Amino acid sequence: MSEVLLEARRIGKRFGGVQALKDVSLTIKRGEIYGLIGPNGAGKTTLFNVFTGLYPRDSGEVLFAGSPLSLASPHSVAAAGIARTFQNIRLFGNMTAQENVMVGRHVRTRAGVFGAILRTRAERAEEAGIRRRAAELLHYVGIADRADDLARHLSYGDQRRLEIARALATDPKLLALDEPAAGMNATETAALRCLIEGLRKDGLTVLLIEHDVKLVMGLCDRVAVLDYGEKIAEDAPDAVRANPKVIEAYLGTDH
């Protein structure tokens, strides 16, 4: 098993006249927390959307777990083992927390219409498995007591957790979190940090976009910095912090 989980080679993406991503290459190693930072509009979320198949890329390729990743459709990316959360939380608001996580199991289960109508033994066993796994995951992220509440009635922090649980339900190899701490208070951020560290301890690879520099620097093994669609640095957090190009991107030239 190779050490590299995801390798992006010269990814390019253009929206009309805006070059959102320009030849971005990066490698994410197994078991690490990889941070992606950059000023607003640097292309972080665009890169995310390319990795998860929501946007078609214009150029470049992505190798995932040793084989080329088809980025044709989001669901095949999910099937390959990349799960994500969204910057602005996207839950199924009128479904319960438990059901939200159960939807996440879709890609790892098989039952079709006939299984459901006939309630075959296989379908019932699978359904019980889905339910069990969903309960486990809710417990794992710490919102087991909210299982039967509608997702939209959960507190902001719990919604973030639920989104992570739903992503985990797809059995990902790589979990991509898009600004998970956005809008959280200090206590919630600390709890989130514990959760992400727990994920790493359990062997998951995490790709993290975050504005909270303290969180990124404290959590990540390596950090890449994007600016105007280009990668300007990729290194350990301390080295990135000292990188003059990064300082320039964040603070301007005359500092």
Place this chain on the structure above:
Amino acid sequence: MKTTRSGVSEKANACESRRYAVAKSHRERVGLVLVAVALMALPFVLASAGTAWVRITNFAVLFVLLSLGLNIVVGFAGLLDLGYIAFYAVGAYVYALLASPHFGLHLPFWIILPIGAAVACLAGIVLGAPTLRLRGDYLAIVTLGFGEIVRIFMNNLSSPVNLTNGPKGINRIDPFQIGPLKFSASDTFGSLIFSGPIKYYYFLLLVLLAVIVINRRLQDSRIGRAWVAIREDEIAAKAGGINTRNIKLLAFAMGASFGGIAGGMFAAIQGFVSPESFILNESIMVLAMVVLGGMGNIWGVIAGAALLSFVPELLRYTVEPAQRALFGKLLVDPEVLRMLVFGLALVLTMRFRPAGLWPETRHRRELNEGRV
């Protein structure tokens, strides 16, 4: 710390909900038995008021079936379909062509109904495949167009090859027949007279039961959850690993199949089909039943369909005598009043119960939350 707290409350909750579930299931069972008995006895009660009422009931059940089919598309998957009646038409014409003197074919109904469902299902896929990239209003417009295209085809496919007999429609369609039991004639068992419509009623009831069971099971399944997920947030559903195109297509195909079966039974009961039965108004009527009853909730949809089928008929039979008794003459034509009351009912529903008379549990739960 968090786990201990939640662990305790979880246990308490489980206990509470189990007790609640037992009480509920017991009450539910008694309720179901009562409803079953009432439904079994219904046609004989109605027959005493005239066979016409049994027929009206049969058509009401057909509309309930249609609404349940459309509910899969609109209620579960959230795809607005304004041409649903086209699948009803397809089912009806398949039955008419395979069991009438038109082509001289007289296949038994238990062969034709599945064929009708399959052909309608195919029509659903043909409509769905190219259009499901569209959403909301755009999808509604395309489906509306599809519904009209199907009707116009049926109107015009009388030459050069006479397939549908055009606007004249197809006549003398075979009624159902199971062995010696003909659905067109009356049979007497003891003192009970089983007229044709009464036999159809029981058959429809059986089909309805099957459709309800299928709907409920689908709703609580992997596929049903995927439908609701797409309705709630398509992008999140996609990113969560759902092949949204296929799952939406499946919703269309399932809905269409139910429409096809209902159409076949309609042709047999009516004994006659023509394009006129499948106009846009009918599509809108079925949609109104789904919305009025409560999108997504099977029982709400049934209630909505029953209400919108019966109330106009009741008005038809009561308005004229009432006016004559009160004013001595007919002031408002019953037909006019029907539409007036219908419109008023829809406006009032939208004003006071926007989620429908009997909304989906998810919505209802959230409305009641303050009180619990």
